[in-house]
Amino acid sequence: MGINYSGQHDTSIAIVSPDGKPVFAVSLERISRKKQDGRLPTPLLEGIPWDRIAKVAISVSEIYTPPGENYVSKIHPLPLVKSNEQVHLHPPEFLSVFDDIPCEKIFVPHHLSHAASSFWGSGYTDALCLVYDGSMSNESWFGGVYQASITNGIIPFDQFNKLHYANITSLYTAVTAVLGFTPLKHEGKITGLAAYGQPNSACRALFEQWLTKPELIDGLMQWHAAYDKHIAPALTVYPPVRNSLIKQFASFSREDMAATVQEMAELHVLDILKNMQLQGLPKKNICLSGGLFANVKINQRVAEFGFENVFIAPAMTDDGTALGAAWQVASSFPSFRPRKLDSTYLGPSVSKPDSLNIIEKLDIKYSNSSHCAKDIASMLASDKIVAICTGASEFGPRALGNRSILAPATNNNVNQTLNARLDRTEFMPFAPIIRAEDADEYFNILESERYACQFMTITVDCSEKAQQDCPAVVHVDRTARPQLVSQETNPLVYLVLGEYKKLTGKMALVNTSFNIHEEPIVCSADDAFRGFFEAGLDCLYIEDVGIIELADNSAVQISYLCSKIKSLSTSLAGASSDAKARIDELNLSSHHWFTVAQAQAQQMDELKQSSHHWKTATEQLHRELQSIYASKSWQITSPLRKVMLTVKQVLGVKPK
Numbered sequence: 001m002g003i004n005y006s007g008q009h010d011t012s013i014a015i016v017s018p019d020g021k022p023v024f025a026v027s028l029e030r031i032s033r034k035k036q037d038g039r040l041p042t043p044l045l046e047g048i049p050w051d052r053i054a055k056v057a058i059s060v061s062e063i064y065t066p067p068g069e070n071y072v073s074k075i076h077p078l079p080l081v082k083s084n085e086q087v088h089l090h091p092p093e094f095l096s097v098f099d100d101i102p103c104e105k106i107f108v109p110h111h112l113s114h115a116a117s118s119f120w121g122s123g124y125t126d127a128l129c130l131v132y133d134g135s136m137s138n139e140s141w142f143g144g145v146y147q148a149s150i151t152n153g154i155i156p157f158d159q160f161n162k163l164h165y166a167n168i169t170s171l172y173t174a175v176t177a178v179l180g181f182t183p184l185k186h187e188g189k190i191t192g193l194a195a196y197g198q199p200n201s202a203c204r205a206l207f208e209q210w211l212t213k214p215e216l217i218d219g220l221m222q223w224h225a226a227y228d229k230h231i232a233p234a235l236t237v238y239p240p241v242r243n244s245l246i247k248q249f250a251s252f253s254r255e256d257m258a259a260t261v262q263e264m265a266e267l268h269v270l271d272i273l274k275n276m277q278l279q280g281l282p283k284k285n286i287c288l289s290g291g292l293f294a295n296v297k298i299n300q301r302v303a304e305f306g307f308e309n310v311f312i313a314p315a316m317t318d319d320g321t322a323l324g325a326a327w328q329v330a331s332s333f334p335s336f337r338p339r340k341l342d343s344t345y346l347g348p349s350v351s352k353p354d355s356l357n358i359i360e361k362l363d364i365k366y367s368n369s370s371h372c373a374k375d376i377a378s379m380l381a382s383d384k385i386v387a388i389c390t391g392a393s394e395f396g397p398r399a400l401g402n403r404s405i406l407a408p409a410t411n412n413n414v415n416q417t418l419n420a421r422l423d424r425t426e427f428m429p430f431a432p433i434i435r436a437e438d439a440d441e442y443f444n445i446l447e448s449e450r451y452a453c454q455f456m457t458i459t460v461d462c463s464e465k466a467q468q469d470c471p472a473v474v475h476v477d478r479t480a481r482p483q484l485v486s487q488e489t490n491p492l493v494y495l496v497l498g499e500y501k502k503l504t505g506k507m508a509l510v511n512t513s514f515n516i517h518e519e520p521i522v523c524s525a526d527d528a529f530r531g532f533f534e535a536g537l538d539c540l541y542i543e544d545v546g547i548i549e550l551a552d553n554s555a556v557q558i559s560y561l562c563s564k565i566k567s568l569s570t571s572l573a574g575a576s577s578d579a580k581a582r583i584d585e586l587n588l589s590s591h592h593w594f595t596v597a598q599a600q601a602q603q604m605d606e607l608k609q610s611s612h613h614w615k616t617a618t619e620q621l622h623r624e625l626q627s628i629y630a631s632k633s634w635q636i637t638s639p640l641r642k643v644m645l646t647v648k649q650v651l652g653v654k655p656k
């Protein structure tokens with residue numbers, strides 16, 4: 001079993017069998033319903049049959065190892081102007097999180113785990129793994145190039161040291177924050193926005209400075225890591241720094257800023273690929289992983305560079321490292337037989353009794369027939385929007401047909417309609433889903449990209465026919481990021497697409513994740529019903545149950561909406577009482593400091609008074625002494641007595 005846990009984001013677990021077959025994988029966010037949840041993995045570990053787990057692989061180094069003298073990269077093209085001094089380490093309490101795990105624990109370096117998450121699922125006999133992320137505590141690196149083969153395993157060839165090299169992922173995240181989006185969450189919006197702008201050389205000059213002198217954007221964002229079950233980690237943006245950075249870009253549109261950073265990221269990756277060639281590395285199979293490769297446009301550039309095959313880890317961000325670490329440890333088992341990852345359906349499944357329970361409790365009307373696929377296709381053909389909740393949920397950021405919303409792609413308006421219903425803002429059009437055998441009609445898919453297209457991790461160019469038949473899924477730059485399905489990978493969606501083609505002649509549908517505004521993709525039947533009724537979609541298909549139409553269940557929808565409003569008002573009340581408590585705390589605290597200040601002022605007064613007293617006494621003594629020295633008969637006791645008297649007076653009123 002692999003665990004990804006960093007006290008920051010994307011907590012996840014994954015289980016592989018001793019022969020390397022993935023058995024189960026889920027991110028905490030799908031269970032806790034908090035996006036990118038980075039809290040403790042405890043809820044995911046409940047009920048684990050520990051007696052059946054051989055080893056636990058944790059996807060980060062146990063202790064930090066400095067990069068040593070050999071940090072100079074043969075491949076990364078951009079050293080920092082001034083080396084970064086700051087090393088991020090996990091605090092000691094990080095390790096105590098794993099104390100209760102009753103199995104042998106093996107720490108697998110984070111970037112090796114990323115590399116493993118792509119290679120061991122690629123089906124290649126040998127490959128290069130390119131890893132690039134935003135870096136990680138306890139690690140010296142933010143990526144690198146690994147040589148991987150089934151016979152020799154995964155061996156680092158060149159690593160990118162975070163103390164000495166510029167990190168394009170961090171720049172992309174910083175630009176996301178400066179443009180007012182949520183860093184580490186909305187980078188995809190920047191990729192979509194980029195197609196509406198033009199790269200700008202003056203803007204690039206500023207971004208290049210940030211890239212090689214990251215101290216220029218110090219303080220823009222800060223991670224508040226947490227290693228406690230009650231506190232959620234958070235990445236915050238500091239508005240004063242953001243505002244001062246925004247001023248530097250007053251003359252550029254946000255579209256041009258997005259286009260500039262996107263172009264920089266693509267060119268940076270191409271420079272890395274060129275340097276790999278210069279090092280004599282083969283241009284055959286390449287596996288990509290790490291947060292940078294969530295960027296579907298960069299992945300298209302890698303494919304166009306000319307590799308024979310490109311595979312992107314479907315869970316390319318940190319949650320995927322749980323699977324990578326598990327695979328990496330299992331790769332030393334004699335029974336290990338790596339194979340092509342055929343799907344990401346590795347998460348929790350919906351259960352028929354759970355679904356029927358909800359249906360009964362809420363008196364939901366539904367229909368069940370032996371030709372659900374036909375019925376779904378006919379609804380889509382009459383411009384309805386259908387949510388699907390079937391089988392195991394997907395592992396990774398994309399919904400690939402088991403927790404998806406399907407809609408007709410024939411009309412551009414569907415983008416506005418769907419975004420409005422799902423309460424989303426997107427600059428990228430929705431992605432198409434299509435049967436593998438129809439894909440070439442609509443998309444110019446390179447052979448090297450075909451496998452990646454099963455997982456919606458890469459953009460491809462669209463044909464004229466695609467623009468005519470399904471404009472809703474074609475971006476302004478005439479690309480799309482399709483998902484290709486077959487009878488084997490997703491029988492239900494495959495059948496729906498076939499029936500839809502028969503009815504309309506069109507081959508692609510919109511496929512977007514089944515979730516509403518900023519929530520994680522639905523996981524359980526309960527999530528699915530809630531999402532369906534709250535978003536007001538036309539139809540919901542639940543596995544083993546059938547089709548639920550919104551039109552037949554308006555009373556149930558009203559009750560869902562009422563409970564949503566109730567929960568919103570409760571959380572508003574909670575937020576307002578939190579705010580009040582905070583104000584009280586501040587009042588108390590300001591009262592405390594006021595009292596302290598008053599006490600200090602009083603002490604200052606006392607000090608002033610006593611210093612005045614001592615000054616007067618000193619002057620008096622001085623005068624007395626002068627008069628004694630001036631006296632010709634200073635031996636006479638009278639002046640001495642005067643001095644003694646003065647000293648006594650002074651001592652008698654000595655301040656406390």
Ligand SMILES: [Fe+2]
Pocket residue numbers: 110114133134135136290291317318
């Ligand atoms: Fe990572």
